[in-house]
Amino acid sequence: MSDYQVKYEIVTVANIEYHIRSLLDLQQYSDPEGKAQQTGLSSANWSLFGQIWPSARVLALAMNSFDLAGKRILEIGAGLGLASLVIHRRDGDITVSDWHPLTEDFLLENLLLNELGPLKYETSNWFDNNHDLGQFDLIIGSDLLYERQQPGQLADFIDRHASPVAEIIIVDPDRGNRAGFCQQMDTLGFSLTMVKANRFLENGTPYKGRFLSFLRSGPTHADTVLTSCH
Secondary structure, three states, rough: OOOOOEEEEEEEEEOEEEEEEEOOOEEEEEOOOOOOHHOOOOOOHHHHHHHHHHHHHHHHHHHHOOOOOOEEEEEOOOOOHHHHHHHHHOOOOOEEOOOOOOOOHHHHHHHHHHOOOOOOEEEEOOOOOOOHHHHHHHHEEEEOOOOOHHHHHHHHHHHHHHEEEEEEEEEOOOOOHHHHHHHHHHHOOOEEEEEOOOOEEEOEEOOOEEEEEEEEOOOOHHEOOOOOOO
């Protein structure tokens, strides 16, 4: 029996219901085998993976209509992987990655709840080499920049695992570390398009974050290209 409590909820993306097993609340910590401690995951951050955050809903909705054809796709810091479930339902070539020791277990349960087949999963730390992960044409993620050291780690990870021609889509809820991340990505040769989300979530909650879209070795998007993330 686990030392944490879960709940079952229905999340709607483009009028499609996804049955999701998540943590009951954020006031939990369970690491009996020390796996989280070994990876450097703090008790304060342990439960963050087990929620459907607003940015994850925005990313999932975007992926419901995004052109996936011919792309090898990676979701980073996936948590419960809602966007990956949407892509998988659309038969996209998606790999899910996170460093939390329970992410894979929750992913397997949610695949079963939604009657979806197996999905590729890789445990990955942004600061490790992750040689087996490979490179991807599209890398996606949501709400990834909540700690000061993360912009550099995330940018370097993306640089290692993005194909020579690649697109990166990050949904950011206006975190303070965004500017540093964009500077790092610019240094690595990625061009930026930033667009305000300015939308309501499908449950009616307003969302005011941004889409950060980066391209490598390709044309930038029309007149929305910016030189900073401010």
